Amino acid sequence: DIQMTQSPSSLSASVGDRVTITCRASQGISNSLAWYQQKPGKAPKLLLYAASRLESGVPSRFSGSGSGTDYTLTISSLQPEDFATYYCQQYYSTPRTFGQGTKLEIK
């Protein structure tokens, strides 16, 4: 199974900050990476796929990059509604696996 490791596990930031979350796969996944946002008590929501492609309707302040085993999610200017938990997930092989999550909190 491919292990996905996110860092940091938690992050405190302020509205307007630029933040970056990192996801590392235990082997190369050829950009087969998605990012999800989850708010408390809600289902996850797809933000990006293919490492850098924005899902329809997702604000352009979200972006993704990376290749091979290392990927990043960047939020260019945090908005109040962005405080949530973020998960990366590989779909290169079965079982599809998730990172452990990054909780983004208000400073």
Add this chain to the structure above:
Amino acid sequence: EVQLVESGGGLVKPGGSLRLSCAASGFTFSSYSMNWVRQAPGKGLEWVSSISSSSSYIYYADSVKGRFTISRDNAKNSLYLQMNSLRAEDTAVYYCARDVGTIFGSWGQGTLVTVSS
């Protein structure tokens, strides 16, 4: 609008069984692979099982293989998860998720399964 509505969760004793359902609407259900993904309280996400559009291909996580059975009824636009021999570690919110390619493109609101004596 894609809608996925799970039901069937509840409290069950260890060793017991439960059947989850997911009612789909707003898209051509028979054209999409479907999944179950779970989340233990306060924990991360874990893929549980997948089924292809025509039920030809079925996959399970090792943690549920031999105990859980995924199925679908395309005529009823419904996805199911039969869970047997339940354990405390199966306690979680269970989400039904539609595949777009092999990405979890749309999710239901989840149903809570609690395994406890």
